[in-house]
Amino acid sequence: xxxxxxxxxxxxxxxxxxxxxxxxxxxxxxxxxxxxxxxxxxxxxxxxxxxxxxxxxxxxxxxxxxxxxxxxxxxxxxxxxxxxxxxxxxxxxxxxxxxxxxxxxxxxxxxxxxxxxxxxxxxxxxxxxxxxxxxxxxxxxxxxxxxxxxxxxxxxxxxxxxxxxxxxxxxxxxxxxxxxxxxxxxxxxxxxxxxxxxxxxxxxxxxxxxxxxxxxxxxxxxxxxxxxxxxxxxxxxxxxxxxxxxxxxxxxxxxxxxxxxxxxxxxxxxxxxxxxxxxxxxxxxxxxxxxxxxxxxxxxxxxxxxxxxxxxxxxxxxxxxxxxxxxxxxxxxxxxxxxxxxxxxxxxxxxxxxxxxxxxxxxxxxxxxx
Amino acid sequence: xxxxxxxxxxxxxxxxxxxxxxxxxxxxxxxxxxxxxxxxxxxxxxxxxxxxxxxxxxxxxxxxxxxxxxxxxxxxxxxxxxxxxxxxxxxxxxxxxxxxxxxxxxxxxxxxxxxxxxxxxxxxxxxxxxxxxxxxxxxxxxxxxxxxxxxxx
Numbered sequence: 027x028x029x030x031x032x033x034x035x036x037x038x039x040x041x042x043x044x045x046x047x048x049x050x051x052x053x054x055x056x057x058x059x060x061x062x063x064x065x066x067x068x069x070x071x072x073x074x075x076x077x078x079x080x081x082x083x084x085x086x087x088x089x090x091x092x093x094x095x096x097x098x099x100x101x102x103x104x105x106x107x108x109x110x111x112x113x114x115x116x117x118x119x120x121x122x123x124x125x126x127x128x129x130x131x132x133x134x135x136x137x138x139x140x141x142x143x144x145x146x147x148x149x150x151x152x153x154x155x156x157x158x159x160x161x162x163x164x165x166x167x168x169x170x171x172x173x174x175x176x177x178x179x180x181x182x183x184x185x186x187x188x189x190x191x192x193x194x195x196x197x198x199x200x201x202x203x204x205x206x207x208x209x210x211x212x213x214x215x216x217x218x219x220x221x222x223x224x225x226x227x228x229x230x231x232x233x234x235x236x237x238x239x240x241x242x243x244x245x246x247x248x249x250x251x252x253x254x255x256x257x258x259x260x261x262x263x264x265x266x267x268x269x270x271x272x273x274x275x276x277x278x279x280x281x282x283x284x285x286x287x288x289x290x291x292x293x294x295x296x297x298x299x300x301x302x303x304x305x306x307x308x309x310x311x312x313x314x315x316x317x318x319x320x321x322x323x324x325x326x327x328x329x330x331x332x333x334x335x336x337x338x339x340x341x342x343x344x345x346x347x348x349x350x351x352x353x354x355x356x357x358x359x360x361x362x363x364x365x366x367x368x369x370x371x372x373x374x375x376x377x378x379x380x381x382x383x384x385x386x387x388x389x390x391x392x393x394x395x396x
Numbered sequence: 397x398x399x400x401x402x403x404x405x406x407x408x409x410x411x412x413x414x415x416x417x418x419x420x421x422x423x424x425x426x427x428x429x430x431x432x433x434x435x436x437x438x439x440x441x442x443x444x445x446x447x448x449x450x451x452x453x454x455x456x457x458x459x460x461x462x463x464x465x466x467x468x469x470x471x472x473x474x475x476x477x478x479x480x481x482x483x484x485x486x487x488x489x490x491x492x493x494x495x496x497x498x499x500x501x502x503x504x505x506x507x508x509x510x511x512x513x514x515x516x517x518x519x520x521x522x523x524x525x526x527x528x529x530x531x532x533x534x535x536x537x538x539x540x541x542x543x544x545x546x547x548x549x
Binding site: 336337362363365366369370371372373376389 | 415417421422425466467469470471473475476477491492
């Protein structure tokens with residue numbers, strides 16, 4: 027296994043530890059890691075109480091980076107995010123900010139209700155997000171920020187705020203957990219509260235992958251990416267040139283997270299998250315159906331599945347779940363649920379060989395248990 | 397009863413089925429054939445009473461259809477899954493195949509022919525199964541189905 031593949035695998039283990047018990051939130055954890063490797067930021071739109079902050083906190087814990095979290099309000103002062111003015115330096119005539127333990131020192135940040143920030147806050151944030159540079163008064167610092175996750179109940183209608191929202195390259199929309207998952211939510215939520223937070227240490231792997239981004243060969247992916255943009259335009263779904271160009275970072279990040287330095291059509295799926303609105307993402311799934319049919323990823327199952335919503339993308343998740351059950355054999359019900367989901371998604375003719383083998387093993391073990 | 401013209405036309409190759417990707421969650425487990433339907437019946441018998449109570453079933457000679465929420469549906473080797481059609485909720489179809497004809501037209505044609513709803517339309521064997529007289533799954537129903545299957549025909 028190459029160092030790149032090893033780092034990608036370890037990062038996957040960290041994501042899994044971070045989302046243990048958080049029902050239906052794997053996708054969010056995977057997108058945080060994708061954004062961090064691409065050195066971009068993620069905007070999460072959805073109602074409160076959907077576990078957004080819990081996921082970011084646990085991913086940050088798994089990465090082991092310095093974490094900063096804040097719930098913004100209309101009256102939030104810049105000092106609450108960036109730190110207070112250093113009084114000692116002020117006496118000497120210089121306006122400097124004491125950033126100890128504040129956003130400029132964070133490696134992972136979560137800003138809830140991010141659009142409620144004042145103009146002063148958003149302007150300073152722009153520098154931190156875009157250039158990873160904090161400027162305030164006489165203070166000018168490089169920021170170690172890997173990823174900022176912004177959250178909001180809805181996308182802003184105000185143009186200036188929309189422009190700020192555009193700085194988050196990835197947009198994702200979370201819903202409350204579906205009815206059929208309520209039992210799992212209750213059981214998982216209870217277990218997650220008791221379980222210790224995952225041990226950190228994955229930041230090193232993340233940085234290693236991030237550094238490889240510039241070496242990724244995009245030649246094989248570019249024609250398909252251009253074709254995808256053409257199809258989106260034909261369907262009336264516009265993307266700014268900036269977002270189109272930056273989408274390549276996500277495609278490259280998907281490749282390195284799969285342990286590869288060559289990106290191909292299978293890595294196009296992050297493009298869906300570059301579309302800024304839920305409606306555009308919904309329409310794009312249909313428009314890009316053929317192009318995304320090849321979408322797959324050995325580690326980011328949930329994010330790929332949500333993007334393409336096609337059987338091949340489900341196969342990887344089902345295979346991992348099957349391997350997990352076969353290793354642990356934790357009760358018959360999950361195995362039966364897995365077999366049901368496999369058979370509800372694949373016929374004998376369409377079942378990928380690896381999943382077919384796992385299905386057979388599950389069936390045998392279940393028969394023995396029954 | 398003669399086969400409805402729709403099924404006769406399908407049998408004569410007048411229209412075909414095509415594969416489709418699962419767009420919905422399963423709402424019915426469908427077991428065709430002697431072996432699979434018997435296995436499904438046995439599986440139902442081993443389910444906890446609470447899970448049994450959340451399911452309903454209808455049985456034929458070599459057929460057992462169990463309906464319920466996806467998370468409660470049982471699995472046995474050879475079982476297939478079905479769900480109501482999004483365009484015509486009174487028509488239930490396999491998750492992984494669909495007729496080439498518009499579903500709403502099929503639903504209307506079958507409704508006129510059978511006067512019952514909902515109806516499950518199945519490709520192999522080609523059949524229409526009324527789902528309006530499903531009974532709650534429980535020991536009494538399972539025993540009755542088992543007894544019916546034991547009787548010589």
